[in-house]
Amino acid sequence: xxxxxxxxxxxxLPAPTVGEVDVLIIAGEHSGDExxxxxxxxxxxxxxxxxxxxxxxxxxxxxxxELVCDMxxxxxxxxxxxxxxxxxxxxxxxxxxxxxxxHKPKTVCFVDYPGLNLRLAKVLxxxxxxxxxxxxxxxxxxxxxxxxxxxxxxxxxMAELLDTLAVIFPFEVKSxxxxxxxxxxxxxxxxxxxxxxxxRYDPNGPLLLLPGSRSGAISRIAPIMFESLQVLLRERKxxxxxxxxxxxxxxxxxxxxxxxxxxxxDSVDLVSNDSPVEASCVLTSSGTMSLNCALAGIPGVIxxxxxxxxxxxxxxVMKIPYIGIANLLxxxxxxxxxxxxxxxxxxxxxxxxxxxxxxxxxxxxxKGSEELRAILDKPAGGGVGSWLVENxxx
Numbered sequence: 001x002x003x004x005x006x007x008x009x010x011x012x013l014p015a016p017t018v019g020e021v022d023v024l025i026i027a028g029e030h031s032g033d034e035x036x037x038x039x040x041x042x043x044x045x046x047x048x049x050x051x052x053x054x055x056x057x058x059x060x061x062x063x064x065x066e067l068v069c070d071m072x073x074x075x076x077x078x079x080x081x082x083x084x085x086x087x088x089x090x091x092x093x094x095x096x097x098x099x100x101x102x103h104k105p106k107t108v109c110f111v112d113y114p115g116l117n118l119r120l121a122k123v124l125x126x127x128x129x130x131x132x133x134x135x136x137x138x139x140x141x142x143x144x145x146x147x148x149x150x151x152x153x154x155x156x157x158m159a160e161l162l163d164t165l166a167v168i169f170p171f172e173v174k175s176x177x178x179x180x181x182x183x184x185x186x187x188x189x190x191x192x193x194x195x196x197x198x199x200r201y202d203p204n205g206p207l208l209l210l211p212g213s214r215s216g217a218i219s220r221i222a223p224i225m226f227e228s229l230q231v232l233l234r235e236r237k238x239x240x241x242x243x244x245x246x247x248x249x250x251x252x253x254x255x256x257x258x259x260x261x262x263x264x265x266d267s268v269d270l271v272s273n274d275s276p277v278e279a280s281c282v283l284t285s286s287g288t289m290s291l292n293c294a295l296a297g298i299p300g301v302i303x304x305x306x307x308x309x310x311x312x313x314x315x316x317v318m319k320i321p322y323i324g325i326a327n328l329l330x331x332x333x334x335x336x337x338x339x340x341x342x343x344x345x346x347x348x349x350x351x352x353x354x355x356x357x358x359x360x361x362x363x364x365x366x367k368g369s370e371e372l373r374a375i376l377d378k379p380a381g382g383g384v385g386s387w388l389v390e391n392x393x394x
Contacts (some may be wrong), residue, residue, distance in 0.1 A: 011091070013069050013099045018051040020186065021105035022392050025054045028071045028113035031288075033057035035143060035189045036111040040065050042385020043392075050392065053105065053126035055096060070101070074116075089116070099122050100137070104129070107138040107392050114145035118154075118353035121161040122254065131163055140391050142166045142186075142384060148175045149320060155179050166387050169329065183230070186387050187378025189232040190295060199279045199289070199296045203362070207232075207352060208298065209268070210289045215253055217285055220305040222257050225283050228348035230264050236353075241268045242277055245259060281355035283348065284335070286323040294326035294334055295376075297369035299362055302327075302337045303348065326368070329375050334368045 027036040037059035040052055044064050054065035061067040074092060097120065100108065108124070110117035119138050121130075129135035144167045147155045152175075158165065159181035166186045167173060179236040189195060199208065207229065211222040222243075229241055245251040251270055258265045271277060282300030284290040293300060302324045321327075326334040338347060354361055378384075 001097055011095055013055075013095050016051075016053045016066055016068060016103060018053065018066055020051065021053045021103055021285060021350055022051045022102065023053070023109055023388065024103075024105040024108040025052065025056060025060060025065060025109045025348050026071075026113075026117060027054070027056035027060060027109060027111040028074060028116050030057065030072065032112040032143065033059045033072070034062055036109075037063035037065075037143060038189055038192050038194065039109075039111075039384045039388055041194070043388040044385075046385055047389050050389070055109075061076050069096070084262075092116075093119060093123070096120060097127070100124065101129065102354075104137065106136075107140060109388065109391075110139070110141045110145040114154075117141070118145075118158065118161070122157075130161070132161060138163050138391060138394075140164050140166070140388075142388075143168055144172055144175075144183075151201060155181070164387075164391055166384055168376075169325070171328070184381075184387060185379060185380075186384040188376035189384075190292065191373065191377050192383075196276065197292050197296050198273065198276050199282070199293050199298060200276055201280070201297045202278035203280055205278040205280045206269070207239060207241040208277060208282040208284075208293070208300075209241055210282060210284040210287075210293070211243070211254075211289060211303075212285040213246040213250065213273075215250065217306070218250060218253055219257070220307075221285055222254060222267060223260075224343050224345065226261050226268070228262060228283070228345045228352070229268070230261055231345055232349045233264070233267055235349075239267070242271050242279070243268055244271055244273050244277065246273050259277070273345065283352070286325075286337075288325075290335065291325045291372075292365065294324075294365075295369055295372055297366045299365045300335055301348065301351045301355075302335045302339075303343045304337065304339045305343060306340075326372055326373070328371060332370060334372075366373060 025036050027033045031055045036056055040063040044050055052065040054060040054067050055069035055071050057072045124130050125133045130137050130139050139162050141162050144165055155176055156179055159179035161183060164182040166184055168188045170185045173183050173185050209225045211218045211225055245254055254270055279298050282293045282298045283303050284293055284300055286302050286304050324335050324337060
C-alpha cells in the first residue's frame, strides 16, 4: 500500500453531524479502538445525550460514536512501515489538527497510541487552543504509554500537555506522582462486563503455546517451545497442544517452523486467536495474552527471547524486576520467567509437568488469579465511563 492509498482511504474528513461535539476520541490502532468502545458504551449508559465523535474504527462506531475518520488503515507496526508511509502519517496528523481547530470539540480523548497522540497534543498546545495553553479544549488520555518501562522522562512532557490521565494498572498512578498530571486508576478493560477472556483453564485441556504476535518474536520463541513439547511427548505420549496465531501470515510462519520438528505437527493444532481456547498449562511470551492466561488461572511460564542487541539495550533502559504484567502486579513470579539463554528445553519440560500434575501449584495459581482480579477491578469511585463523563462535564 502506498502513502497515497492510505490518504485516499480517509480524507477529506467530514464535519460532524451532531453539532457541538462534547468529546472527540482518537484511537489509532485495533486494541485502542476496542478499549475506547467499551469506554463509550459505559459513558453513554451514564449519560445518553453525549455527543461523541471518533477517529478510530468500527468498534467505536458500533458503540455509539459518530465515526469521521477510519484510523485502522494506519494501524501498522514497525519503524520501517511507519517511515515507508511517512507522508500519509504526516497528512493524517495535519488533517486531524485542522478538523479540531475548525470544529472545536469541548474535550479530546486520546486512547493509547502515544507516537501519534502525544504529537497531536503538542501541536494543539502550540496552536494555544488547549486548556493548558490558555484555550478551551480539554485534553485527556486513556491507557498511558509505559513510562514505567522506558522513556520515563516522557511523563513530564505529558504533564505539560494533558489535563488528566486514566490508567489501567494501579501501580501506574505512582509513576506520575512526581508530576503535576492528575492520574486516576479506572480499572482494567479485561474485567469489563462485556469482555470474554480468550483463554480458560481446563485441567484436562491441551497445552497452550503462545509465542507472540510478531514474526520476529515467533521466530525466536516458537522453536524452543516446540522443542520442549517434543521432549515432553516422549514421556507423556497422550498429551496434545494448541498454538495460537494472530494472522494467516503468522500461521504460515509457525507451519514452516513446525516442519523442522518431524511428526510433532500431528500433536499441535494451530488455532486462530478469534475464539476462546481451553488449556491445562501455558508457555507464553510476555505480551497481553500472558495476563489473559493469568486471569484465567492457567498454570504456566513465560518464555522470552529477542535479538541479543535488543536484549542488551533493554537491560540498560528497563528498570523493572519482571517482564510479565501479572508478576509486576503481584510483585512475585506468578509465572516463572525464562529469558534468553535461561529458556532451556529440560527446564521447560519440568515446568510443564509441574503445571499439569502438581495440585499445590494449580491451587497457588488459582489464588493468584483471584488476587489479580481484585487488583485490576475498577475502583469504588467508578470506571473509565464515569471518568470520561466527569471530564466532559468538568
